[in-house]
Amino acid sequence: MSNGKYNGYLREGVRRMGAVAIFFFRMLIQCVPATGRPRLIVYQIFNAGARSLIIIMLAGLFVGMVLGLQGFELLQRFGSEETLGTAAALGLLRELGPVITALLFAGRAGTALTSEIGLMRATDQLTAMEIMAVDPLRYVAAPRFLGGVIAMPLLAAIFNIIGLFGAQLVGVQMMGIDRGSFWSQMQDSVEFRDVTEGVVKSLVFGVACSLIAVHEGYHSEPTAAGVGLATTRTVVASSVLTLLLDYVLTAGFIRG
Amino acid sequence: MVVDVRDVHYAIDKRPILSGIDLRVRRGLITAIMGPSGTGKTTLLKLITAQVTADRGQVVVLGRDVAQLKGSEIYALRKRMGMLFQNGALLTDMDVFENVAFPVREHTDLPDPLIRKLVFIKLHAVGLRGAAGLMPGELSGGMARRVALARAIVMDPEILIYDEPFVGLDPISLGVIMRLIKQMNEALGITSIVVSHDVQELSTIAHNSYLLSSGRVAAAGSPQELRKSDSEAVRQFITGSPDGPVPFHYPAPDYNTQLLTADEP
Numbered sequence: 001m002s003n004g005k006y007n008g009y010l011r012e013g014v015r016r017m018g019a020v021a022i023f024f025f026r027m028l029i030q031c032v033p034a035t036g037r038p039r040l041i042v043y044q045i046f047n048a049g050a051r052s053l054i055i056i057m058l059a060g061l062f063v064g065m066v067l068g069l070q071g072f073e074l075l076q077r078f079g080s081e082e083t084l085g086t087a088a089a090l091g092l093l094r095e096l097g098p099v100i101t102a103l104l105f106a107g108r109a110g111t112a113l114t115s116e117i118g119l120m121r122a123t124d125q126l127t128a129m130e131i132m133a134v135d136p137l138r139y140v141a142a143p144r145f146l147g148g149v150i151a152m153p154l155l156a157a158i159f160n161i162i163g164l165f166g167a168q169l170v171g172v173q174m175m176g177i178d179r180g181s182f183w184s185q186m187q188d189s190v191e192f193r194d195v196t197e198g199v200v201k202s203l204v205f206g207v208a209c210s211l212i213a214v215h216e217g218y219h220s221e222p223t224a225a226g227v228g229l230a231t232t233r234t235v236v237a238s239s240v241l242t243l244l245l246d247y248v249l250t251a252g253f254i255r256g
Numbered sequence: 257m258v259v260d261v262r263d264v265h266y267a268i269d270k271r272p273i274l275s276g277i278d279l280r281v282r283r284g285l286i287t288a289i290m291g292p293s294g295t296g297k298t299t300l301l302k303l304i305t306a307q308v309t310a311d312r313g314q315v316v317v318l319g320r321d322v323a324q325l326k327g328s329e330i331y332a333l334r335k336r337m338g339m340l341f342q343n344g345a346l347l348t349d350m351d352v353f354e355n356v357a358f359p360v361r362e363h364t365d366l367p368d369p370l371i372r373k374l375v376f377i378k379l380h381a382v383g384l385r386g387a388a389g390l391m392p393g394e395l396s397g398g399m400a401r402r403v404a405l406a407r408a409i410v411m412d413p414e415i416l417i418y419d420e421p422f423v424g425l426d427p428i429s430l431g432v433i434m435r436l437i438k439q440m441n442e443a444l445g446i447t448s449i450v451v452s453h454d455v456q457e458l459s460t461i462a463h464n465s466y467l468l469s470s471g472r473v474a475a476a477g478s479p480q481e482l483r484k485s486d487s488e489a490v491r492q493f494i495t496g497s498p499d500g501p502v503p504f505h506y507p508a509p510d511y512n513t514q515l516l517t518a519d520e521p
């Protein structure tokens with residue numbers, strides 16, 4: 001491929017990132033007046049959060065159970081299967097909880113947000129708001145963004161709780177680890193900063209995934225194909241960005 | 257003059273859409289903007305509502321040059337306008353009542369009982385007080401447009417803009433919309449701008465009309481004057497002839513040559 005083509009891609013990439021950044025700041029400004037309508041934000045927390053509960057809980061249960069099985073198998077080799085509780089808790093709190101929740105959020109709530117806003121664009125609803133002197137950034141984008149940002153840590157917390165229950169189910173009920181050791185080891189080893197790391201991660205992922213979902217919907221082509229493309233872009237971009245940010249944040253927490 | 261468009265040029269990706277449009281809308285009248293599809297009618301509405309800015313020329317609405325307005329000033333100007341979209345553009349997550357109440361709730365601090373009265377008065381004006389609890393998905397095309405009309409007038413605008421209000425309506429709904437446009441103009445004194453390509457319908461309600469062709473004003477005057485015009489473009493539009501200044505064929509290479517060379521990849 002020629003250098004010119006590379007430059008073209010690079011320029012387009014930088015242009016898109018700049019456009020997302022400008023959109024982000026414009027929306028952040030509108031988040032302040034949007035908090036004056038808490039009803040809209042609460043509805044979006046319900047929309048993005050409560051409606052994702054089943055998939056999050058199911059995924060949490062199975063991830064926790066797999067973690068229990070794999071952890072038990074591994075720890076048994078060193079004769080330290082009693083520490084399964086600690087291993088599962090740290091794995092879920094610091095890594096799996098925020099990351100898998102964000103990936104599922106992108107697929108479930110992110111796509112719903114993008115297609116909803118994209119269809120509002122395609123059916124002139126956003127233009128109608130503009131003409132009625134109502135800023136769609138304030139009325140449509142900001143509440144959905146805030147709803148997603150608030151819902152993500154809550155979903156991750158629920159994922160973690162169910163995941164721990166799954167790990168306990170396998171470790172204690174099936175493999176016969178002592179219940180007391182399972183929980184007391186966890187209580188002794190898990191520190192507050194482990195919880196903080198998970199919460200910070202899920203907050204950052206919440207901002208990233210919600211921003212991408214709202215941005216893609218807001219700027220989608222007002223056609224059926226355009227909304228479809230925007231929805232696909234939401235899943236791909238959110239997933240890649242989540243994993244990339246996860247590495248950056250993990251590196252930051254370990255060094256810090 | 258409520259709207260004054262002077263020598264406006266506008267292009268998208270260097271493709272000219274409007275090439276020197278001059279147009280005036282007088283207070284209290286119904287002004288029709290007609291023309292075949294793709295002549296820039298909708299673009300003209302976007303210019304008047306400050307959704308886009310002209311490349312050259314001036315658009316003055318209610319005494320304000322829209323190109324000079326900043327964000328909050330544009331919104332202040334738009335509060336004095338109402339617009340009816342082709343498909344209604346109702347907000348799909350609210351029922352009919354809330355759709356009409358939406359601008360009032362957003363722009364005023366009126367108490368709820370007063371908002372309810374106001375909304376019912378406007379819904380009654382379009383004959384849909386009984387449909388207040390329905391969702392937009394449950395409405396027919398004509399009903400959706402009437403709800404959108406109630407929403408457009410709920411803030412008592414000075415200008416009401418209709419974008420293709422007759423498209424896809426059955427004769428009864430069409431008659432209702434026409435009567436409402438006339439009523440809004442006569443009873444409320446709202447200046448109306450109707451963009452459409454339905455010559456017959458417009459000629460019965462419009463006081464003044466402009467016919468656009470290829471991004472320019474091809475003819476202007478009362479509908480009766482337009483009928484008498486000897487301009488070829490006007491005649492083709494009014495008689496609906498398939499060929500004329502607006503050609504039947506989209507520009508293409510020579511027909512015979514293309515058929516003879518169709519085997520080649």
